[in-house]
Amino acid sequence: MFGWWQKIVDGFVYGTLGLDPNSAAGSALDFFLFDTVKILLLLTVIIFLVTFVRSYFPVEKVRDWLADKHQIVGYVTAALFGIITPFCTCSAIPLFLGFLQARIPLGVTFSYLVSAPMNNEIAIAMLFTLFGWQVTALYIGFGLLVAIVAGLVIDRLDLEEEVLIKPPPMKPHTIETVEIPVAKRLKEAWAYTLDILKKVGLYVLAGVGIGAWIHGYVPADLIVRYAGGDAWYSVPLATILGVPMYSNAAGVMPLIEVLTQKGMLMGTALSFMMAITALSLPEAMILKKILSMKLIAIFFSTVAVGIMAIGYLFNVMLA
Template identity: 45%
Template sequence: MFAVIGHTSSFLYNLLTALLKWIFGLFGTNPEFLESARFKDSVEYFFTDAIVIFLMLIIIIFIVSILRSFFPPERTKKLLGEQGKARGFIGNIVAALLGIVTPFCSCSAVPVFIGFIEAGIPLGVTFSFLISSPMVNEVALVMLWGLFGWKIAVLYITTGVIIAIVAGFIIGKLKMERYLEDDVFSIRMGDAELVKPTWKQRISDAWSYDLNLLKKIWPYVVIGLAIGAAIHGWAPGDWLAKYAGKGNPFAVPIAVIIGIPLYSNAAGTLPIVSELTKLGVPMGTALSFMMAVTALSLPEMIILRKVLKPKLLAVFIGIMAVTIVFIGYFFNIILV
């Protein structure tokens, strides 16, 4: 399998090089970088990782989509709020686990949040779900597995769920419902009827979802891989190791601060994370950057501001930042 991928990557490199030489030849030039070892390494790195990642995305997203068909948003809302079963610490655990298999992104933050609050789901439980969904999902699982192996993937998913549980539990204990915007309680989302699909429908919907998701995320994957390939070939590894490596005790919080204002997702961030670790940046530092980008992106905070008053939003950001920093240091210690 890997031999075939390697041969395919080499073939694509030769094809791309020939095409670029032909294009530059039209202008009477022949850039030296096309013959350099760095260019070859970068291009083959790009194609190899692209083939592996897209194959895994197609297969695993389809499987996860089948599982996800058993947990539509309406059922999730009922599971979390039904008869008060979601209250207390158990509710945070259930919400974080459901977040793994339930679609959620920043664009759907407001309606999902309002729907959960309307259903009487406790604020802390709601936050556990909102944290888990964007940070711990099938795309992150697939790409982590493909780039770092199953152990790192499982460890990341586990710590991501723990962050969602702990952060939601703390917010729940702080009793900050009064810091929700007043409009939240005046909006009625309504209840959709639950329809049990057939297996044929599940498979058809899963395949459709798979293709639609790939259409949405492929630019992020390509951009992330391109940046990772550029870092692979030309980034000053010594500089990165010096300022973001093990010798800098503040590397983790700096990575989180840099990640917060950025907007991307696992698909766009993980290829960069992968290459940073190869250049000497500790795994915990690199993954803290990724967690900050996926769970604390500025666009998501702007959307959540529509339903959260500044104090509650600030508490949410603070708790998330602290827990992500802690997880970063934890990763750096255990993955030495």
């Protein structure tokens, strides 16, 4: 898809600048220029399209619709809704509270809280950009499965009393349907896309920059040695290491690309990424004001086990 851009970058780096294709500097710069433009371009297109489609599904309507549905349907819908809400772990919490206020079952709200940061459109767009549709489809499917199972587990444990904040039930109301012209939806989608790009742009540059440095200067055998290769402990170790490293998909995905190029197995790398995006210490600190430590521990443990399971499955399926 981007072969034309690769030729331009190669011509500039190795022709105009005269860098050696086998040198660390040349390889790193070529990687940085190619990936930066490719990622930002695809992010622009995909975020714009998703935002435009999302304009037809207001949050209030989804919340009220969930409140009246069977729980199984609620788990699936909440997890799917996480795909079209561009939130990290911390920024997903306000809507999580809104679901609690609407008296939506606790397990369903957690299905959303897991899915939103893990399966948001930025993560999906960058996965598609870097690894293709097969890996992206598997990631979405397994990510939704983790969100749904986590919600089911929490629901079956009857943990409603572990919610420290008891929001009053929302009064029933009727949402007025206002037809928004397509031109306005397109304009708002473009404005939102630019706003998101401003917020994640530096993360992309930083992530690609780190990835480019590793790509050019770090020997492949060093990554494989410490990543554990196909050792049994590589997936849980990657998951544990990912929790303290709070970031979003835009910042960590370029690093994942380089780690896999250097020899880390795809499942191990994705476990690392999912732990970074779906579980974080800042999230735990915010949730501590809303949920008991018991419920937070169960939530983190359930998601961590799901992430590790996905890591092992990816390593087997993509071996």
